[in-house]
Amino acid sequence: MTHDHDHLHDCDGDGNMAFTRRAFLQRNFALAALAPTVPWFVQQGAMASAAPLGLSSIPGVAEERALVVVQLGGGNDGLNTVIPYFAPQYYDRRPTLAYRAPGSNPNATGWNADALPLDAKLGLGLHPALAPLKELHDDGEVATIPGCGYPNPNRSHFASMDIWHTADRNPSGSDGWLGRYFDTHPATEGSNEAAIAIGNSAPRALTGSSVPPIAFQSAQQFRWTGADIHESLGKTYQAMSGEAASTLSQAATANPQLDFLVRTNMDAQIAADRIRGAVRASNGVSYPRGSLANQLKLIAKMIRGGLRTRVFYASMGGFDTHSGQRGRHAQLMGQFANAINAFQKDLRESGDDERVMTMVFSEFGRRVGENASNGTDHGTAGPMFVIGKHAKGGVHGRHPNFTKLDSGDLRYTIDFRRVYAGVLSGWMQADPSKVIGPQHQPLAVV
Amino acid sequence: MPRLTPLPRDAFDFAAARHLLVRAGFGGTPGMVQGLLSKGLDAAVDWLIDFEGDSASGPDRNVQADTFDPSVKMQLTAEDYEAYRKAREAGDEEAIAAFRRKQEQQERDDRGAMRSFEQWWLSRMIETPRPLEEKLTLFWHGHFAASYTTVENSWHMFRQNQFFRKHAAGNFGDLLHGIIEDPAMLRFLDNNRNRKGSPNENLAREIMELFSLGEPELLGRKRSPYREGDIKEGARALTGYTYRGNEFFFDESQHDNGLKRILGRSGRWNGHELVDMLLAHPSCSEFIAWKIYRAFVNDVPETPPRDDVRKVVVQLGKTLKSNKYNLKKSLGELFRSAHFYAAANRAAHIKSPIELVVGTIRDLGVPVRNVDTLRTAAARLGQRLGHPPSVKGWDGGRAWINTSTMFLRQNTAVWMLTGRDAGGHPWPNDTTPFDPMPLVEQLERQGEINPDEATVYLQRLLLACPVDDARSQAIRHVFTLANDRVNADSLTAALCVLTALPEYQLS
Numbered sequence: 001m002t003h004d005h006d007h008l009h010d011c012d013g014d015g016n017m018a019f020t021r022r023a024f025l026q027r028n029f030a031l032a033a034l035a036p037t038v039p040w041f042v043q044q045g046a047m048a049s050a051a052p053l054g055l056s057s058i059p060g061v062a063e064e065r066a067l068v069v070v071q072l073g074g075g076n077d078g079l080n081t082v083i084p085y086f087a088p089q090y091y092d093r094r095p096t097l098a099y100r101a102p103g104s105n106p107n108a109t110g111w112n113a114d115a116l117p118l119d120a121k122l123g124l125g126l127h128p129a130l131a132p133l134k135e136l137h138d139d140g141e142v143a144t145i146p147g148c149g150y151p152n153p154n155r156s157h158f159a160s161m162d163i164w165h166t167a168d169r170n171p172s173g174s175d176g177w178l179g180r181y182f183d184t185h186p187a188t189e190g191s192n193e194a195a196i197a198i199g200n201s202a203p204r205a206l207t208g209s210s211v212p213p214i215a216f217q218s219a220q221q222f223r224w225t226g227a228d229i230h231e232s233l234g235k236t237y238q239a240m241s242g243e244a245a246s247t248l249s250q251a252a253t254a255n256p257q258l259d260f261l262v263r264t265n266m267d268a269q270i271a272a273d274r275i276r277g278a279v280r281a282s283n284g285v286s287y288p289r290g291s292l293a294n295q296l297k298l299i300a301k302m303i304r305g306g307l308r309t310r311v312f313y314a315s316m317g318g319f320d321t322h323s324g325q326r327g328r329h330a331q332l333m334g335q336f337a338n339a340i341n342a343f344q345k346d347l348r349e350s351g352d353d354e355r356v357m358t359m360v361f362s363e364f365g366r367r368v369g370e371n372a373s374n375g376t377d378h379g380t381a382g383p384m385f386v387i388g389k390h391a392k393g394g395v396h397g398r399h400p401n402f403t404k405l406d407s408g409d410l411r412y413t414i415d416f417r418r419v420y421a422g423v424l425s426g427w428m429q430a431d432p433s434k435v436i437g438p439q440h441q442p443l444a445v446v
Numbered sequence: 447m448p449r450l451t452p453l454p455r456d457a458f459d460f461a462a463a464r465h466l467l468v469r470a471g472f473g474g475t476p477g478m479v480q481g482l483l484s485k486g487l488d489a490a491v492d493w494l495i496d497f498e499g500d501s502a503s504g505p506d507r508n509v510q511a512d513t514f515d516p517s518v519k520m521q522l523t524a525e526d527y528e529a530y531r532k533a534r535e536a537g538d539e540e541a542i543a544a545f546r547r548k549q550e551q552q553e554r555d556d557r558g559a560m561r562s563f564e565q566w567w568l569s570r571m572i573e574t575p576r577p578l579e580e581k582l583t584l585f586w587h588g589h590f591a592a593s594y595t596t597v598e599n600s601w602h603m604f605r606q607n608q609f610f611r612k613h614a615a616g617n618f619g620d621l622l623h624g625i626i627e628d629p630a631m632l633r634f635l636d637n638n639r640n641r642k643g644s645p646n647e648n649l650a651r652e653i654m655e656l657f658s659l660g661e662p663e664l665l666g667r668k669r670s671p672y673r674e675g676d677i678k679e680g681a682r683a684l685t686g687y688t689y690r691g692n693e694f695f696f697d698e699s700q701h702d703n704g705l706k707r708i709l710g711r712s713g714r715w716n717g718h719e720l721v722d723m724l725l726a727h728p729s730c731s732e733f734i735a736w737k738i739y740r741a742f743v744n745d746v747p748e749t750p751p752r753d754d755v756r757k758v759v760v761q762l763g764k765t766l767k768s769n770k771y772n773l774k775k776s777l778g779e780l781f782r783s784a785h786f787y788a789a790a791n792r793a794a795h796i797k798s799p800i801e802l803v804v805g806t807i808r809d810l811g812v813p814v815r816n817v818d819t820l821r822t823a824a825a826r827l828g829q830r831l832g833h834p835p836s837v838k839g840w841d842g843g844r845a846w847i848n849t850s851t852m853f854l855r856q857n858t859a860v861w862m863l864t865g866r867d868a869g870g871h872p873w874p875n876d877t878t879p880f881d882p883m884p885l886v887e888q889l890e891r892q893g894e895i896n897p898d899e900a901t902v903y904l905q906r907l908l909l910a911c912p913v914d915d916a917r918s919q920a921i922r923h924v925f926t927l928a929n930d931r932v933n934a935d936s937l938t939a940a941l942c943v944l945t946a947l948p949e950y951q952l953s
Contacts, residue, residue: 158595172596173836194849201826202850212848221868222850225857226942228870232927236943240920255911257745257794260844261852261948268849322547371543378546407534408542 067428068299068312068343068358069178069205070292072336074320075157077329078365078382079410081130082146082399083115086123089402093369097326097376101125111330118144119395129333132341133385140393141344142385143445145419147400149381149412153364157320157378160363165204167417167436177420177436178311179208184434186210194271195311196302198295203313213313214271219279219298223272241269278305284349285342292316293339300346303356310428319362323373340387348389357388357427357446361416367408381412384419386445390427396445418443450761450783458487462787465910468953469742469795470494470781471577473805476885476907491781495615495774497576513566516601516692518559521552559600564831565817567607568824571804572814582614582773583607584800585741587831590625590657591839592634594832601692602630603832618734618771619725622658626717629689635837638688640681642702649687650680650720652837658724660733666750671729672709679706683720725771735763738776743786744794745843758785793911793952796843799827801953802855803862809908810885810941812862813878823858827851847951859945863938882937895932897925904940909949917947 084090085101100108102117102125115125116134124146126134136142150169154160163169167177175183178195187193195206195213206213216222227234281304287293295314302309316336321329340358347353365382381400386392400410417440421432426446453462463483467474471494474482482490526545533541571580587610594603606628613621625631626649632638635649655661659671686701687694706715709723724730739759740746746755762776769775780786797805803820806812814820824830828846860866863880867873889895889903901922905913913921921940928936944950 162595173838212850214850216850222853224853224860224946225866225868225870226860226946228868229860229864229866229942230927230939233924233939233942236920236923236927237946239923240917240943240947255793255952257796257844257952258911258948261796261847261951264847264849264852265948268852271849272853369539372540373543377543408537408539 064308065355065357065427065429066303066310066312067178067423068296068314068356070296070336070340070358070360071203071313071315072319072360072362073157073161073315073317074362075160075364075366075378076319076332076362076382077321077325077376078146078362078379079368080325080329081127081333082118082144082383083125083127084123084146084399084402085115085125086399087402089368095370096374097370099125099127111326122395122399124395124399127330127333129330130337132337133387134337136341136344136387137393141389141391142387142393143391143396144383144385144394145396145414145443145445146383147381147397147410147413148361148384148416148419149364149410150415150417151412153380153409153412155364155378155380157363162204164361164363164416167420175209176203176205176207178205178313179211179213181208181311181424181428181430181435182211183208185428185430193307193309195313196275196299196307196309197313198298199313199315203315206311206313214275216275219276222275241265274307275302278302278307281305283346285346287342287346288335288338290335290339292335293342296339296343297346300343300350300352303347303352304350321366321375322371322377323375325370325375344387353389357386357391357423359419359423360385360387365410368402368405368410369408380406380409384416386419386423388427388446390446392445396443414443415440419445422446448761449765450758450779450785452782453487453784453787455487457784457787458483458490461792461906462487463490464907465787465792465953466490466494466781467577468805468910469786470777471581471808472571472801473809473953474577475809475811476888478808487782491778494578494781495778497579497615514559514563514601514604518556518601519552519599520691521555522548553598556598556600560594560603560832561818561821563600563604563607564821567831568800568804568821569814569817571800572807572817578777579611579614583611585738586610586614586621588741588834588839588842589737590621590628590631591834591837592630593834593836596634597630599630599633602633605692606630607832615773615777618766618773619721622653622721622725623718625657626653626684626687626721627694629692629694632687632689632694637684640685640687641697641700642682642685645678645681645685645702647677647681649684651677653684653721654680654724656837658721658733659727659729660736666756667729671727676708679708679715680720682706683708683715684717687717728767731767731771732760732763734771735759735766735776738762738780740842742777742780744791745796754785758783793909793949795953796846797951797953798840798842798846799824799829799851799855800831802827802951803858805953806859806862806945810863810880810882812880813865815862815865815878816874819861820858823854823861827854827858855951856946859950860942863941863945879934880938881934882941883934886932886937889932897922897930897932900925900932900937900940904944908944909947910953911949913947913949917949 079090080097080099083099091098099115102114104114106114108114113128116128116131118124118126118137133142150163152169154163162171165176166174168174182195194211197203197206197213197215198217199215200217202213202215214222224237226237279298279301281301283297283300287297292314299312299314318332344353347356361384362382365379366376367379371377397414400413404411417436420436421440421442422445424430424432424435425442426444432440432442460479460483464479467479467482485493526548529541530545533545574580587607592606594600597603609624609628613624635652636646637649640646640649654672654677682702682704683706686697688697689695701716703714705712708715708720709727711723713719736759739762744755750756751759762780765776765779785791803824807814828851829840834840865872865878885907886895886900886903889899901918904921905918921943924940924943925932925936
């Protein structure tokens with residue numbers, strides 16, 4: 001019979017006939033781990049496979065789940081994202097920037113269009129340019145959480161972003177929350193593949209001690225660029241690294257530092273080959289233009305191409321709208337919603353929507369009142385979105401109250417760490433108390 | 447008085463001289479290594495350590511204040527803040543917005559100034575004729591690690607950098623005394639909020655744990671050299687140590703002058719008396735010796751260290767202590783010791799990103815091309831000057847290396863050698879040509895260079911350990927592709943391959 005079958009017979013006789021390719025690989029990895037010639041990440045995976053799978057799963061949902069984090073950098077204006085048309089104060093404080101309640105003036109279009117209906121009972125709408133997101137909301141795939149924030153808000157982009165990345169109000173020296181997730185939840189089977197961030201450097205959210213994240217702007221960058229100088233150099237490099245692999249067992253123990261470097265170099269090449277192999281997959285739908293769309297397109301390819309990375313990270317900037325906000329913000333909202341919509345449809349097309357969840361955040365919202373330049377300044381609480389086939393659609397929690405402002409700023413209603421906890425426990429099958437502490441009750445967004 | 451066994455004079459060969467120049471500095475061209483070698487061990491070490499005598503050449507040691515602007519963070523006046531307070535009370539949105547805009551402009555200006563400072567320091571490391579001075583300045587920056595992300599004042603960071611440079615190979619006691627009067631550190635560790643009656647323990651804790659006495663488990667110690675009570679009382683001794691504007695200020699009204707019991711002794715201790723007690727503690731000299739050892743001799747991944755390593759560190763600590771923390775005496779003893787040159791300590795240190803970038807320029811003589819690109823590359827590799835990740839500084843060693851940084855290290859070298867970005871595109875457009883021929887000029891016979899000799903010579907020149915045959919063949923193969931001609935092109939290509947070797951990451 002097949003080669004695979006021989007391995008099945010080598011099994012420890014637990015009678016499990018549902019042989020899968022994954023189990024085969026896992027076994028191979030476990031054996032290979034004894035030799036020093038395998039890359040780190042494979043070894044770690046094989047060792048981790050001894051850990052029991054202790055957490056429950058959702059019936060009918062694939063176990064190989066992925067989380068895609070989308071960061072809106074610069075402080076997205078939450079009040080013009082999820083429109084609080086219930087509140088007269090919103091209109092008082094934003095004479096030129098507010099959006100009317102849905103259906104107020106159905107003939108108005110473009111920037112002057114009315115808010116889209118989100119939750120009539122709560123008096124909440126969506127920015128008119130978020131129609132592509134609204135479509136997913138109508139399919140029940142968008143959990144909207146208005147008023148996310150944290151105590152004693154910091155209005156510095158950098159400081160507040162650090163707080164969101166570490167899930168720690170005093171972030172100095174802390175690892176990222178997703179880094180801690182990897183540290184406390186090694187893969188239960190297969191390999192513990194590094195998180196992938198699209199960008200020039202890995203965000204702090206992904207820094208931890210066990211699985212260093214991978215960051216690249218395009219998959220073409222995640223490789224040795226010497227090969228671009230002359231084709232023959234690329235071959236030389238490949239040959240050299242191949243030789244490195246075969247002579248490693250001799251070099252091992254002579255110099256542990258060198259041994260470590262040779263292995264990491266091998267890992268890098270293996271990961272680079274896999275990633276570039278995966279991104280050769282084609283997308284199921286066409287994507288709009290724009291940076292976020294390009295990033296999500298690349299992520300969809302990697303998911304479709306079979307990468308088993310559990311966390312992807314994408315980001316979009318430009319939300320720091322201090323002046324002339326109306327047109328600029330509408331453009332950003334449109335880019336964001338169109339990108340998310342295309343991504344979700346792409347995942348549906350390949351069936352990967354079963355195993356992918358997307359979470360959206362920004363480091364802070366903006367002040368309630370508009371400023372003298374038709375913009376808004378740095379504020380506090382803002383909405384988050386959790387998007388996916390298995391997201392619990394609808395509005396979660398309350399919108400912040402306008403009668404109890406904190407010197408012109410919203411007071412948060414949901415600590416953002418409750419959303420993290422909800423995604424960790426509900427989707428990632430993780431124990432949030434190990435990642436962000438036990439004090440943040442998971443919000444049931446999945 | 448016992449000391450470290452010195453290296454036999456005749457054992458100071460080319461490889462040893464190179465080891466010294468790389469570890470006590472940032473490397474150098476073959477000519478520079480040869481120059482050091484011809485001095486002999488003692489004179490070579492003296493030349494590196496007594497760098498003050500060499501102040502005639504290279505960048506000025508005492509940079510004029512006009513290099514940077516001390517008032518960049520002083521654009522907002524007390525009146526501005528007062529007006530802002532009133533605007534908030536009155537709910538005057540327009541005035542609040544105007545204030546915040548001015549504040550943001552000031553912050554942008556300061557971030558720009560910080561980038562200039564980072565570029566300036568990086569250039570200095572590249573150009574300096576006194577490599578140990580900059581190496582030690584960087585070492586103290588990692589030891590007394592304060593980050594701009596909290597300090598948010600480029601001038602204070604620059605001022606601190608000048609302080610480290612001034613005492614780089616001076617006296618550790620002066621550094622420890624000075625750090626409690628350093629505005630950047632006082633801000634970084636919240637000592638500006640450490641007041642009589644409401645102490646803030648941040649500086650007191652770190653000055654014991656990270657700046658002087660060390661972690662409890664260090665060197666296999668049985669118990670911690672200090673207790674929580676020492677930190678609490680130490681914090682009281684440090685109350686009132688703050689700054690006004692750009693200068694240290696001792697706020698007597700906020701200083702707790704009461705009795706304190708610190709490290710077993712009672713008195714009305716102030717901050718400097720606390721520092722004196724820390725310096726007198728036996729753990730202090732040992733801890734500083736350990737930090738020096740890790741930075742200059744071996745990354746030593748295992749703690750507690752092997753017995754032979756521990757003995758060297760203990761001896762180094764004794765030298766520090768008996769010379770009242772004179773750093774030159776200890777560093778001189780270390781750099782002359784057989785242990786420093788032992789086989790186990792060659793190729794035992796993973797280059798930090800700054801060492802990689804600066805060292806590649808100094809070793810190969812490649813053009814700087816664009817100092818901000820180099821600054822950014824080092825930052826992306828995990829070492830942004832002025833931005834250590836925490837008060838513990840950079841972890842160093844293997845923490846520098848992962849799959850992403852591995853490619854980035856290799857690709858940074860490709861760019862430095864060729865000026866070409868991914869895709870082979872020249873960047874920036876005014877690509878400065880790199881002439882590698884001086885590196886191998888002494889191999890020239892009748893206008894020709896033998897490719898076999900060049901292959902061996904390059905490795906000897908640039909690597910701290912031998913490369914196995916297969917990888918050596920890969921370098922040789924590059925010359926084969928060029929019909930065995932060793933010219934600027936084939937040599938640059940060979941260097942691209944050589945700098946991509948895992949061995950290149952070691953020194």
